[in-house]
Amino acid sequence: MSESDDSAVTEPSLPAPGEDVARGTGVALWKQIAERIEAEILDGRLAAGVRLPTEMELSERFGVNRHTLRRALAELAEKRLIEATPGRGTFVREPPIRYPIGPRTRFSEIVAREGRAPSGRLTGSRIEPASAEIAAALGLAPGTEVLRVDIVREADGVPLNIGSHWYEAARCRDLDLLVAATGSVTRALETLGLGDYRRLETRITARPADEEERRELSLPAGRTVLVVDAINGDAQRRPIQYSRARFAADRVQLVVKN
Structure with a gap:
C-alpha cells in the first residue's frame, strides 16, 4: 500500500524496527522523516560532508516507500541541509x-x-x-x-x-x-x-x-x-x-x- 497524498497515512501500521516514526498521527511521514534527519544533522550525528545512505537504505530504515522518502529529502535540500551531486550521492552540506x-x-x-x-x-x-x-x-x-x-x-x-x-x-x-x-x-x-x-x-x-x-x-x-x-x-x-x-x-x- 502507498500514500495517496501528503497527509493520508496508509503505510503499514507497524513501525520499522528501531524507528519511531508515528503512523496515524495526522503528521505526514515525509515530514517526520525530514525532521528526524534534520535533528541528526544539527546535533552532529550526521557531520558536514558525510554521504547519506542510499534511497533504498533510508526507505528500509523508516519503513516507507521511495516517494515518501524523496519528499523528505526534497524538504531537506530546500532548507540547504543536504545536497545531491550526480554520480556521487547525497551529502550533508558543507559550510560555504x-x-x-x-x-x-x-x-x-x-x-x-x-x-x-x-x-x-x-x-x-x-x-x-x-x-x-x-x-x-x-x-x-x-x-x-x-x-x-x-x-x-x-x-x-x-x-x-x-x-x-x-x-x-x-x-x-x-x-x-x-x-x-x-x-x-x-x-x-x-x-x-x-x-x-x-x-x-x-x-x-x-x-x-x-x-x-x-x-x-x-x-x-x-x-x-x-x-x-x-x-x-x-x-x-x-x-x-x-x-x-x-x-x-x-x-x-x-x-x-x-
Whole structure:
C-alpha cells in the first residue's frame, strides 16, 4: 500500500524496527522523516560532508516507500541541509568556502586552506576573435585572436565554479593543452613563465543560474550564481587574462581583501 497524498497515512501500521516514526498521527511521514534527519544533522550525528545512505537504505530504515522518502529529502535540500551531486550521492552540506579575493587569488590554494581537495577539468577551448569587451580588458584591438579556455573547478568533487578565461592567443598558445594536462590554470601559466600574475580588477554581480550553469554546477532551478569578472596582469601590470567565473552562490563566501 502507498500514500495517496501528503497527509493520508496508509503505510503499514507497524513501525520499522528501531524507528519511531508515528503512523496515524495526522503528521505526514515525509515530514517526520525530514525532521528526524534534520535533528541528526544539527546535533552532529550526521557531520558536514558525510554521504547519506542510499534511497533504498533510508526507505528500509523508516519503513516507507521511495516517494515518501524523496519528499523528505526534497524538504531537506530546500532548507540547504543536504545536497545531491550526480554520480556521487547525497551529502550533508558543507559550510560555504571562505573565498578571499585579493591581489593574488589562486583557486587551489584557497580551497586547500579550507581543508578541501581542489580539482579542475577542462570543458572546452577554442581560438576566437576578441569581442570589444575582451579586447578592452586585455588591451588588444577588437578582432585580435584570443584563446578561450573553459574549466569547471571543484572542491572535494563538488563543483564550485565554472570559469571562462581569455588570453592573447599569440602570447599563450597551447595553454589549453597545459590546463588539460594539469587541471590548473596557475600551473599552466607557470609553465609559460606567467605564474606570478596579479589581480588588477574585479567586478562581482549576481543572477539566476542559466541551464548550462545548473547542469555543470548541479544546481536545482531557481538557484543563484555569483559572477566574478576579473582582469589579471603580469609583473608589469600588462593584462594577460580576462576571466568570468560563475560560482554557486550558496557554496562560497566571497571576501574582498584590501
